[in-house]
Amino acid sequence: MQPFTTLTxxxxxxxxxxxxxxxxxxxxxxxxxxxTGLGTALFSEMRYKEDGSENPDFVLNQxxxxxxxxLVAGDNFGCGSSxxxxxxxxxxxxxxxxxSTSFADIFYNNCFKNGILPIKVSQEDLDKLFDDADRGxxxxxxxxxxxxxxxxxxGGTVTFEIDPFRKHCLLNGLDDIGLTMEKAPKxxxxxxxxxxxxxx
Amino acid sequence: MTATKAPTTLYxxxxxxxxxxxxxxxxxxxxxxxxxxxxxxSPQAFEGLRMSGRKVHAPEKTxxxxxxxxxxxxxxxxxxxxxxRIQVEALAKNAKEFGVLYFDELDIRQGIVHIVGPEQGFTLxxxxxxxxxxxxxxxxxxxxxAHGIGTSEVEHVLATQTxxxxxxxxxxxxxxxxxxxGVTAKDITLAIIGEIGTAGGTGSVIEYAGDAIRALTxxxxxxxxxxxxxxxxxxGMVAPDEKAFAYLEGRPRAPQGAAWDEAVRYWETxxxxxxxxxxxxxxxxxxxxxxxxxxxTSPEDVISVAGAVPDPDQIADEVKxxxxxxxxxxxxxxxxxxxxxxxxxxxxxxxxxNGRIEDLRAVAKIVEGKKxxxxxxxxxxxxxxxxxxxxxxxxxxxxILIAAGFEWREPGCSMCLGMNPDQLKPxxxxxxxxxxxxxxxxxxxxxxxxxxxxxxxxxALAGHFVxxxxxx
Numbered sequence: 302m303q304p305f306t307t308l309t310x311x312x313x314x315x316x317x318x319x320x321x322x323x324x325x326x327x328x329x330x331x332x333x334x335x336x337t338g339l340g341t342a343l344f345s346e347m348r349y350k351e352d353g354s355e356n357p358d359f360v361l362n363q364x365x366x367x368x369x370x371x372l373v374a375g376d377n378f379g380c381g382s383s384x385x386x387x388x389x390x391x392x393x394x395x396x397x398x399x400x401s402t403s404f405a406d407i408f409y410n411n412c413f414k415n416g417i418l419p420i421k422v423s424q425e426d427l428d429k430l431f432d433d434a435d436r437g438x439x440x441x442x443x444x445x446x447x448x449x450x451x452x453x454x455x456g457g458t459v460t461f462e463i464d465p466f467r468k469h470c471l472l473n474g475l476d477d478i479g480l481t482m483e484k485a486p487k488x489x490x491x492x493x494x495x496x497x498x499x500x501x
Numbered sequence: 502m503t504a505t506k507a508p509t510t511l512y513x514x515x516x517x518x519x520x521x522x523x524x525x526x527x528x529x530x531x532x533x534x535x536x537x538x539x540x541x542x543s544p545q546a547f548e549g550l551r552m553s554g555r556k557v558h559a560p561e562k563t564x565x566x567x568x569x570x571x572x573x574x575x576x577x578x579x580x581x582x583x584x585x586r587i588q589v590e591a592l593a594k595n596a597k598e599f600g601v602l603y604f605d606e607l608d609i610r611q612g613i614v615h616i617v618g619p620e621q622g623f624t625l626x627x628x629x630x631x632x633x634x635x636x637x638x639x640x641x642x643x644x645x646x647a648h649g650i651g652t653s654e655v656e657h658v659l660a661t662q663t664x665x666x667x668x669x670x671x672x673x674x675x676x677x678x679x680x681x682x683g684v685t686a687k688d689i690t691l692a693i694i695g696e697i698g699t700a701g702g703t704g705s706v707i708e709y710a711g712d713a714i715r716a717l718t719x720x721x722x723x724x725x726x727x728x729x730x731x732x733x734x735x736x737g738m739v740a741p742d743e744k745a746f747a748y749l750e751g752r753p754r755a756p757q758g759a760a761w762d763e764a765v766r767y768w769e770t771x772x773x774x775x776x777x778x779x780x781x782x783x784x785x786x787x788x789x790x791x792x793x794x795x796x797x798t799s800p801e802d803v804i805s806v807a808g809a810v811p812d813p814d815q816i817a818d819e820v821k822x823x824x825x826x827x828x829x830x831x832x833x834x835x836x837x838x839x840x841x842x843x844x845x846x847x848x849x850x851x852x853x854x855n856g857r858i859e860d861l862r863a864v865a866k867i868v869e870g871k872k873x874x875x876x877x878x879x880x881x882x883x884x885x886x887x888x889x890x891x892x893x894x895x896x897x898x899x900x901i902l903i904a905a906g907f908e909w910r911e912p913g914c915s916m917c918l919g920m921n922p923d924q925l926k927p928x929x930x931x932x933x934x935x936x937x938x939x940x941x942x943x944x945x946x947x948x949x950x951x952x953x954x955x956x957x958x959x960x961a962l963a964g965h966f967v968x969x970x971x972x973x
Contacts (some may be wrong), residue, residue, distance in 0.1 A: 318821055319699055319824065323940070328918050328920045329920075336652075346945065377703070380733065383633060385651035406704060407650065410650070410654065414651060477653070481657065481663060482661060485661075487521050487530070488530075488532070491521045495532075499756065500756035
């Protein structure tokens with residue numbers, strides 16, 4: 302996994318609440334057996350017209366945001382299906398940070414497994430970030446994971462909370478499975494205990 | 502002097518019982534007793550194992566079944582759609598290579614993964630259950646801690662039989678009273694989501710309690726827990742009781758003999774203690790609950806069948822107002838339209854929410870000896886599993902449904918998410934017993950109204966929504 306340390310980019314505003322993972326990546330793209338190549342399918346039903354051409358109204362089709370690596374979105378981002386294809390599609394498009402007032406649990410987890418930083422902020426801060434994002438290429442945000450800060454275009458700084466273990470893994474690009482495998486003796490000990498339960 | 506243990510919740514007990522390791526910051530390694538696997542969210546996980554030379558840690562605790570992609574028509578000649586076929590074949594190959602039991606599309610035990618687990622007695626009280634599917638919360642109906650995970654976590658569980666977790670908050674949803682005739686578990690669960698919103702349960706595990714929950718059958722409790730995720734909760738659960746034990750006893754993977762007795766003695770201890778702390782308590786009165794219909798593109802967009810499409814202009818928050826206006830536009834509805842005046846094109850009955858035998862019985866009871874309305878494009882019933890289908894056919898339910906004009910299909914997820922050929926066409930409007938009314942969920946630009954099986958059946962006869970309480 303690619304570590305996440307700092308990121309500077311023009312943020313793209315997606316002013317929709319309850320953005321579900323079906324919206325992020327519709328079902329027809331879930332038939333892949335790979336993790337890569339889903340970027341073109343990101344938000345496909347909003348991003349493309351019925352004839353397959355780009356919908357110019359959609360934020361990521363607008364010149365200022367075509368290369369955005371930060372997405373600022375309404376409350377409860379990533380709700381619905383557990384499909385990890387959602388963060389895979391975001392990452393493949395180039396988005397490495399999503400900012401919202403809240404995230405659905407499974408999506409939130411899935412982000413960390415893929416080197417994407419989901420940042421929770423207050424409604425007040427989100428409104429401010431939406432204003433920044435509305436300024437297009439005139440405004441950039443700088444995210445610094447180590448100091449847990451978002452620096453705005455006018456020098457303002459928003460701090461955010463993040464679980465220390467998740468932060469550590471993201472900063473260092475650590476593989477969860479490798480870390481857990483180091484605890485194999487503890488897993489074995491638990492399985493010994495299970496043997497005392499005839500039904501388990 | 503003995504120290505008195507602080508009262509704990511059902512969730513606390515099961516979580517604590519499965520902690521393998523606890524770091525100082527509260528991050529835990531949780532042991533996973535049961536892992537369900539399907540074809541859509543597992544290929545990349547098995548590929549990950551292969552690339553790193555890892556094995557499945559406990560194949561006997563893993564069960565694979567195909568459900569999302571498969572057609573619901575005759576499958577004996579294979580799957581026509583190439584990508585779907587490749588994904589199904591990948592699961593078959595992976596299951597074989599890694600030594601995991603697999604139910605293929607021709608196996609009578611095949612079905613939607615969340616219907617198969619309980620049916621096989623693979624789902625048991627007090628266990629931790631995961632699956633790369635958000636509706637894993639279904640299994641909480643048996644007093645299991647069950648939740649959906651992403652594909653990276655599927656790989657993690659395959660490799661280690663554990664999951665990295667932090668304790669969620671405890672939330673209690675208390676439903677007391679008696680449901681009116683025709684009002685069901687589906688209406689309870691939709692009403693709760695309407696009340697708390699789709700982010701209402703974020704970061705929490707919901708325990709459903711109260712006499713209205715106790716009065717539900719196991720099928721009904723599964724319907725309620727199934728949609729805990731639609732309320733944003735990590736899991737939903739109900740304390741196991743005699744009904745849960747009776748449902749499980751004698752199932753193929755349930756314990757037997759002395760092991761069964763030992764298990765029941767333990768399972769009977771699985772309940773929240775008197776005075777246990779809940780971070781949030783929500784109450785719902787079952788007595789006055791109407792049948793519920795969704796009007797928008799989020800499961801929180803719900804209203805009584807006796808109501809009308811709400812007016813988004815009344816919402817103060819700008820982003821929320823815009824989102825709900827967008828939902829009405831997508832649904833092709835105007836504020837103020839009575840729900841019973843909305844004409845329907847398609848009736849779809851099935852899913853892990855409502856594809857069990859009790860659901861099909863409820864539909865058959867309403868449509869027996871009648872015909873679906875001529876204005877419908879079609880009405881389809883997809884049993885949740887091969888065993889549900891077999892049971893329904895033994896009871897003559899298939900004949901009743903076919904005589905009424907329904908299509909009777911092979912088991913799978915089907916139009917609940919439309920990964921197979923069962924999809925709404927643009928603009929088609931469906932009454933669906935599934936769990937999500939998201940944009941495009943059941944087909945590109947399709948329009949979904951979530952309802953109970955009884956409501957879907959009544960709507961099939963009328964061609965529009967009907968208040969099932971008014972039926973004779």
